[in-house]
Amino acid sequence: MCWILLIGALSTCAVPTLCTQCRAQWQLWKINTDGSGLAQFVDTPGYHCGSPEWSPDGKYIAFDTWPVDKTWSDSQVAIVPADGSKPPRLLGPGAMPSFSPDGTQLVCHTYPARYGTHHIVVMNADGSGREAILDHWGSPRWSPRGNRIATVLEGNIALFDLATGKERTILPGFLSVRQGFCISPDGRRFCFANMNGGLGLATLDNETMRATVRPLVNSGTCYHASFAPGGERVVVGWDRDNKNMSQLYLLNLGSHDVPTLLPGQDTAHRNVNPDWSPDGTTIVFASQFPIDIPLSPK
């Protein structure tokens, strides 16, 4: 039913009178890492889209989507071929999906029904076989290594061990981690935005299971981040001057240089939620003409 609704919404995109409204929606765009090839990736009139993530083989992109007249609690996880050859397919309730390293599973968080609770939910990549594995919210990220799922838990980053079912936080103290952190390809580094501003890099000691934190950006408001496939760079949504106009910035982790604006993006738009493709050539992100519609949940 939801799939039919989404297809119906897609078909109405052709109506010219909706274009202004379309611009006001959060939609998914692609851009090459050299700044070329900016293009809208999926067009879902009547639906916002956000939090895209590439599958490990680069063939699919999972994202969350919700009707413009509804709230975050109505968010659904959707999947679309990365080449745009098929329309998006809804997989069920949830937001901020993340693929397992082998690409066969997805993890996301769900919002509570009226009196329910948040959950971290795992499902097959086709949306079947859902099961809630944790009873809290948390921007889950499936670690590329180590049989772990990382989530935000009470301002910290928590690692859920898939083998033992044990969950533990890794950051020293309370750092107010924002949703949308990312994990390096080796599974040891976590790049996260702080709710109080700035961007940090946590490096996990696999022996002690504790992380040390190094600040990367100290000013402005950072949002989702994503590692390059080699793990040496990150792309992050950064509202440098706190003017509610986030743009995509590239940051070299090996240097102490300030982040550089990704060229080629439409800076008249808010650009957030980047995710770096597995082949390193393309970044998919969410973009919106700045009419005040909040993207970040919670």
Added chain:
Amino acid sequence: MIVDRMRNWKRFSLRSVFVLMTACCVFFGIWARYVNPYRMQARSLAEVKRLQGVFAESPAQGTGWQRWLVTTFLGEEAFTRVTYVDLSRRNVNDDALRSLAGLVYVEELKLDFTSITNDGLAALRSMRNLQRLWLRYTAVSDAAASYLETFPRLDTVFLTGTHMTDAAVDRLARLDSISDLHIRWTRISNEGAERLVAAMPNCAVHHHALQP
């Protein structure tokens, strides 16, 4: 005169014994069939409350005289059927699990992240109405598969993160009633899961192997 009456009262015929015994048998039969399940359920429910579990109950279906019988002996609140119990992450061990055997009407039972083992699971055989069972991240292992056969209406089983291995595959494959089997992050290999999929054509097997 009074002594004679007393003597007569103490003397009774074989027929009287037969009638009395029949009445007792009928009473205890009715008790066992119609009242005792609710008595056992009330005991187990008290244990669920002690363990701070979550439960749901619905009004019991029954004739007026059965309602009268149960409520007369056990109290007004006893004539219900507990159909859902969630004891996930509670301090539940095998001993506590044995005391839940009276929940004979339960259809959904959640025991995720508890310290139960195969032995505790054996005590749940009385739950003949069980349809959905959660045993994720418990210590149940291959032998538990044979206990699952004792639940004739079992439809969905969550064994995620348990100690199941490929040795359980053949027994799991015999669970005809199951349509949804979750075995993510167990010790069951991809090959074992493929065998299950082939052997259970009417069951959705959700498997995901741990990375080496």
